[in-house]
Amino acid sequence: MRISFRKTVLLAVFCVSSLCLLTGCEPSERKVLSSSYYKELQQENQKLEKQVEKLQEEAADNSPTVDEERAVDYLDKIARDNLVRLEVGYADNMDGSEFVDNEAAFTFATLLAKRADLTQKYTPEEVEEMYGPGYEYILYDEDNAVYEVYVYGGNYVVFTDLPNNVYYVYNASALGDAFLHYRNGYPNSSLLHRLADSALIIDEAGMFYENETAFAAANSIDQMEKERSSRREARRTWRQEEREESGTGRPKPVTYTFYHHGNTMVLTMFDSFYCIENMDGKRTWYRAAEEDVNQLKDLFTQASAQMQEEINEGSQNSQEEETEEEPSHSSEIEEESDVSSLDEEE
Incomplete structure (x- = not known):
């Protein structure tokens, strides 16, 4: 009798379950919302939303401004330009400047724009105050465009058409060091x-x-x-x-x-x-x-x-930015070099 009753109960449960499945019976919304699984999904979704917002803010911050786009276009124009003349002088007195008509020097001058890397280390006022007046280069292209470049401390550059920016340009002082005479006389050296x-x-x-x-x-x-x-x-x-x-x-x-x-x-x-x-x-x-x-x-x-x-x-x-001007290599060669007599003609 008991066995028959159990079979009847099990059969009834099975029928009810089957009926729920056939009729699409699902847990109530209240039960779903109160379940721990749903709460975990909510927390994960909130984390993802915050990450998306942060990424959107970073993307907005990294988007180039109008001034930044203008600077990129300006440097790109110099890098691709064909120069016809180059003037090199001391920035605080261009009266003694030198005019250079040398294709290799023109190529090097345009290379400065390719090497230019915007730095936030100094403002234009700070870099001039720290290093003092350096060299000034004036570049003339075949379309009569003129570019003025100021060089400070050997490797820092300010373009007059981009007055708010300071760029790190490796070896920017090379043109001045190559073509300008010493102001205080030529030092003795082998x-x-x-x-x-x-x-x-x-x-x-x-x-x-x-x-x-x-x-x-x-x-x-x-x-x-x-x-x-x-x-x-x-x-x-x-x-x-x-x-x-x-x-x-x-x-x-x-x-x-x-x-x-x-x-x-x-x-x-x-x-x-x-x-x-x-x-x-x-x-x-x-x-x-x-x-x-x-x-x-x-x-x-x-x-x-x-x-x-x-x-x-x-x-x-x-x-990589350097805090000081490139040191001279000449001191690394001993004064007692066996060719120290090169100054003498046979």
Whole structure:
């Protein structure tokens, strides 16, 4: 009897459950809203809404303003421009400025715009107060547009058309260091030190090189095993090699002009012979192992490839800001260098 009653109850429960399923019977809204699962979903949804609001605010903050878009367009125009003239001078007195008509210098001037990285470290007033008047560059393009650039502390730049912005531009002072004479007279130094301190080097193909290459070249010359020679000895050697069919006569030279505060020095390399022309026009000839001279040539070849890659990129290359101006490398070469007599002509 009990077993029959249990079966009846179970059958009734089964029928009621089946009826609920068939008729779409669901838990009431009140029960759903009061369930712990629903409350967890509500909390998760609130967290997501806050995250969305935060992301929207950040996106709005990161959206470029009209002034920022104008600055980007301005720098891009300089970077792509074709200059026809360049004026370099001291910012507090442009009466003694130098006009430069050199394609390599034009390319370097436009490269400043590519390297420009906006910094919040200083205001224009603060950077001028900290570093004082530096260099002023005036760029003239083929459409008669004029760009004025002020350089402070070696690496900080203010464009007059963007007066509220300060940009970090690596090696921005190179044009002034290369083409402007010292105001208080030229300091005493050896030729090797002047080579190492040169701000720019320009080759016959119109490629330019910066101070890192100048320092590396001077250091290579310093470390190279060499002996003093002469043009006469070089010509005699080339003629003899040509007679013995071990050479083709005078090799084609490669020439690099070093620019150092308004003066120039010229390095000319042949095979095992090379000569250095001082800023007074005197030349000193040297002879070294041809392998060593070729390594010096390779140094310039590699630097040229790297510089050409940067020029072709067409995008800004941000540089880590430095608190002080780049130190001179010349002190790293010992005064007792075995080529300290380079100033003397044979």
